[in-house]
Amino acid sequence: MTKSGTNLKKLSQHLGLSQTTVSRALNGFPEVNEKTRERVRMAARELNYQPNPSAASLATGKARQIGHVIPLSDHTMINPHFSDFIAGAGEAYARLGYDMLLRVVAQRDEHEVYRDFANRRRVDAVVVHGPLRGDGRIDLLQQLELPFLVHGRDGRDEASYSWLDVDNAGSFRDATTFLIERGHHDIALVNGLETMNFAHQRMQGYRAALQEGNIDPRRDLLHSADMVEPYGYHATHELLGLSKPPSAIIYSSILVAMGGARALSEIGCKIGSDIAVIIYDDALSFLASAGEETSPNAPFFTSMRSSIRDAGRRAAEMLIKSIDHGSADHVHELWEPEFVLGASTGDAP
Amino acid sequence: MTKSGTNLKKLSQHLGLSQTTVSRALNGFPEVNEKTRERVRMAARELNYQPNPSAASLATGKARQIGHVIPLSDHTMINPHFSDFIAGAGEAYARLGYDMLLRVVAQRDEHEVYRDFANRRRVDAVVVHGPLRGDGRIDLLQQLELPFLVHGRDGRDEASYSWLDVDNAGSFRDATTFLIERGHHDIALVNGLETMNFAHQRMQGYRAALQEGNIDPRRDLLHSADMVEPYGYHATHELLGLSKPPSAIIYSSILVAMGGARALSEIGCKIGSDIAVIIYDDALSFLASAGEETSPNAPFFTSMRSSIRDAGRRAAEMLIKSIDHGSADHVHELWEPEFVLGASTGDAP
DNA sequence: TTGTAGGCGTTATCAA
DNA sequence: TTGATAACGCCTACAA
Numbered sequence: 001m002t003k004s005g006t007n008l009k010k011l012s013q014h015l016g017l018s019q020t021t022v023s024r025a026l027n028g029f030p031e032v033n034e035k036t037r038e039r040v041r042m043a044a045r046e047l048n049y050q051p052n053p054s055a056a057s058l059a060t061g062k063a064r065q066i067g068h069v070i071p072l073s074d075h076t077m078i079n080p081h082f083s084d085f086i087a088g089a090g091e092a093y094a095r096l097g098y099d100m101l102l103r104v105v106a107q108r109d110e111h112e113v114y115r116d117f118a119n120r121r122r123v124d125a126v127v128v129h130g131p132l133r134g135d136g137r138i139d140l141l142q143q144l145e146l147p148f149l150v151h152g153r154d155g156r157d158e159a160s161y162s163w164l165d166v167d168n169a170g171s172f173r174d175a176t177t178f179l180i181e182r183g184h185h186d187i188a189l190v191n192g193l194e195t196m197n198f199a200h201q202r203m204q205g206y207r208a209a210l211q212e213g214n215i216d217p218r219r220d221l222l223h224s225a226d227m228v229e230p231y232g233y234h235a236t237h238e239l240l241g242l243s244k245p246p247s248a249i250i251y252s253s254i255l256v257a258m259g260g261a262r263a264l265s266e267i268g269c270k271i272g273s274d275i276a277v278i279i280y281d282d283a284l285s286f287l288a289s290a291g292e293e294t295s296p297n298a299p300f301f302t303s304m305r306s307s308i309r310d311a312g313r314r315a316a317e318m319l320i321k322s323i324d325h326g327s328a329d330h331v332h333e334l335w336e337p338e339f340v341l342g343a344s345t346g347d348a349p
Numbered sequence: 350m351t352k353s354g355t356n357l358k359k360l361s362q363h364l365g366l367s368q369t370t371v372s373r374a375l376n377g378f379p380e381v382n383e384k385t386r387e388r389v390r391m392a393a394r395e396l397n398y399q400p401n402p403s404a405a406s407l408a409t410g411k412a413r414q415i416g417h418v419i420p421l422s423d424h425t426m427i428n429p430h431f432s433d434f435i436a437g438a439g440e441a442y443a444r445l446g447y448d449m450l451l452r453v454v455a456q457r458d459e460h461e462v463y464r465d466f467a468n469r470r471r472v473d474a475v476v477v478h479g480p481l482r483g484d485g486r487i488d489l490l491q492q493l494e495l496p497f498l499v500h501g502r503d504g505r506d507e508a509s510y511s512w513l514d515v516d517n518a519g520s521f522r523d524a525t526t527f528l529i530e531r532g533h534h535d536i537a538l539v540n541g542l543e544t545m546n547f548a549h550q551r552m553q554g555y556r557a558a559l560q561e562g563n564i565d566p567r568r569d570l571l572h573s574a575d576m577v578e579p580y581g582y583h584a585t586h587e588l589l590g591l592s593k594p595p596s597a598i599i600y601s602s603i604l605v606a607m608g609g610a611r612a613l614s615e616i617g618c619k620i621g622s623d624i625a626v627i628i629y630d631d632a633l634s635f636l637a638s639a640g641e642e643t644s645p646n647a648p649f650f651t652s653m654r655s656s657i658r659d660a661g662r663r664a665a666e667m668l669i670k671s672i673d674h675g676s677a678d679h680v681h682e683l684w685e686p687e688f689v690l691g692a693s694t695g696d697a698p
Numbered sequence: 699t700t701g702t703a704g705g706c707g708t709t710a711t712c713a714a
Numbered sequence: 715t716t717g718a719t720a721a722c723g724c725c726t727a728c729a730a
Contacts, residue, residue: 356706356707356708357707357708357709358707368707368708368709369709369710372708372709372710373709376709400707400708400709401706401707401708402708403706403707403708404706404707404708404709405707405708405709406708407706407707407708407709408707408708408709408710409708409709409710
């Protein structure tokens with residue numbers, strides 16, 4: 001069966017040592033004679049020995065794999081935000097000797113996948129994407145005692161699990177306040193799906209700023225849907241068609257903003273002069289912060305920016321660290337997006 | 350160690366049968382008494398028994414995992430094209446009982462990863478993404494005897510490995526010819542990186558059409574780079590700044606075209622009337638063929654369209670089928686993109 | 699500092 | 715039709 005692969009047995013025979021010693025030498029056990037260890041290392045390199053992960057996993061109970069589940073409701077999560085996160089996380093995994101296991105399933109089967117993961121011990125932990133407000137996956141994973149980290153939060157007891165999130169409420173509040181202070185009154189929010197907690201947080205931040213500015217929120221200035229390009233296009237057309245259109249729009253994603261820009265250019269409405277725009281920018285790598293280079297001085301879009309790829313990298317690190325240390329403590333990180341002043345909110349003061 | 354998981358031993362004891370029989374019953378061996386099999390199945394469901402993949406893999410030599418390597422040169426492959434492919438493939442894997450293993454590494458380490466895969470038998474096969482012209486990964490995989498399927502081709506002996514590709518040359522030739530027949534003479538191609546074979550194929554198709562139309566190719570109408578949005582923007586600005594600007598532009602990706610559209614709208618150049626545009630459309634799900642719904646009758650962009658997500662799904666199926674059947678034959682599929690007439694090439698005749 | 703022996707949970711071979 | 719028994723390749727008490 002073993003075609004050409006060197007295994008522990010062969011290697012130890014080649015060295016005239018026991019498998020135990022060889023294993024210990026390679027795994028950095030302190031009791032091994034340094035001379036022996038060096039000899040073993042040389043031979044291992046020479047014979048190109050790599051431990052078989054299935055055997056190791058069977059023996060240790062550790063899979064050295066982290067699971068990511070992509071729920072396939074419609075086209076929802078297969079979006080660039082997700083892929084950038086994955087890229088960052090994957091980078092960290094590779095560095096730390098872990099593999100990423102991806103499972104794409106219908107949304108209603110996601111719980112079953114976690115059960116399967118826990119049951120078969122195929123992964124040591126999972127990353128939960130796109131938490132809803134009060135997300136059943138979190139309860140399930142706790143019950144299954146499968147370690148996990150959430151990218152985002154679910155709005156409930158946040159001390160009871162590990163997460164990495166950005167300050168959605170704070171940044172949207174600040175952005176809204178920024179617009180109010182510049183004299184805007186009718187400010188639209190083209191938001192993500194509000195069943196997702198991040199979108200809810202953003203809406204809350206927006207609302208809080210309006211309240212502080214003594215502005216009554218207008219229901220017709222609030223849109224909520226999956227953050228795809230066409231949504232931005234349609235929502236913007238609707239907004240501009242109102243009898244009292246907004247003078248400023250906040251877009252929850254650059255993707256949505258691109259659809260918005262398409263609509264605005266059709267109408268002949270110029271961003272920055274005719275209308276103010278602020279976007280939330282995940283710093284998606286394939287867009288390279290599109291518009292960044294429009295003007296040599298300032299970026300095109302005024303934005304709240306936080307790299308989702310960095311988030312993926314950091315999330316992976318946090319998770320691995322906690323499972324490697326076997327600590328049951330939960331870890332949390334709240335990132336503050338950077339506020340970037342661009343041309344889309346008019347000339348700088 | 351085993352927390353709550355039911356294993357073969359427990360299950361067989363519970364049933365008063367040997368592990369052998371239980372294993373055989375569950376794995377569909379024909380010699381098992383149907384009554385016994387049914388009894389075993391019931392008990393397995395009841396006790397929630399799932400075979401441990403590490404143990405199974407160790408015993409069979411099959412990992413039931415397919416490897417995908419994402420090279421991290423710059424930001425290259427972490428693009429939406431890739432993630433859509435992954436989504437399709439992942440769907441097929443889940444359906445067929447396989448898992449997807451993702452490894453994100455620096456480009457120069459990609460070969461090493463394949464060696465590692467082969468050596469440790471962590472995956473049963475791999476999918477090769479974004480083949481270059483004459484791609485060393487293919488030689489390596491053949492040498493390692495690790496089964497693989499290429500999404501695309503590398504321009505060499507295409508019978509020697511399995512692949513799934515779209516007819517890049519043919520569709521770009523047709524698109525170019527279409528423009529020539531409508532009276533266009535100065536046709537620009539904003540292409541992908543031509544070290545990638547798909548981009549080379551596209552350029553060849555474009556050249557062939559020009560030649561057939563007795564048009565001398567102009568070097569200044571040809572751009573080649575990573576298919577990100579800002580590239581489309583810059584390339585378009587350059588094209589429009591030429592002393593003899595093109596009357597038509599072909600964009601190699603909708604992402605690039607979005608950058609192009611941004612530039613054109615800045616200049617005040619109207620797509621469809623001032624300039625003709627054709628795009629290659631991978632039917633990226635999060636864009637939902639942006640512009641599709643601009644006009645109720647026709648889509649906005651005239652395009653060559655082929656779903657990259659479908660390609661991922663099909664590629665996975667082809668690969669799994671070939672490794673499950675243990676056949677050493679190579680499989681190939683060449684897809685013809687659909688030509689979709691939209692508004693961006695002017696009014697329909 | 700090194701070695702022996704047993705176990706991890708399956709599958710597969712050979713008998714019965 | 716079913717059952718012992720031996721791999722698969724590694725790790726890890728326990729012993730020396």
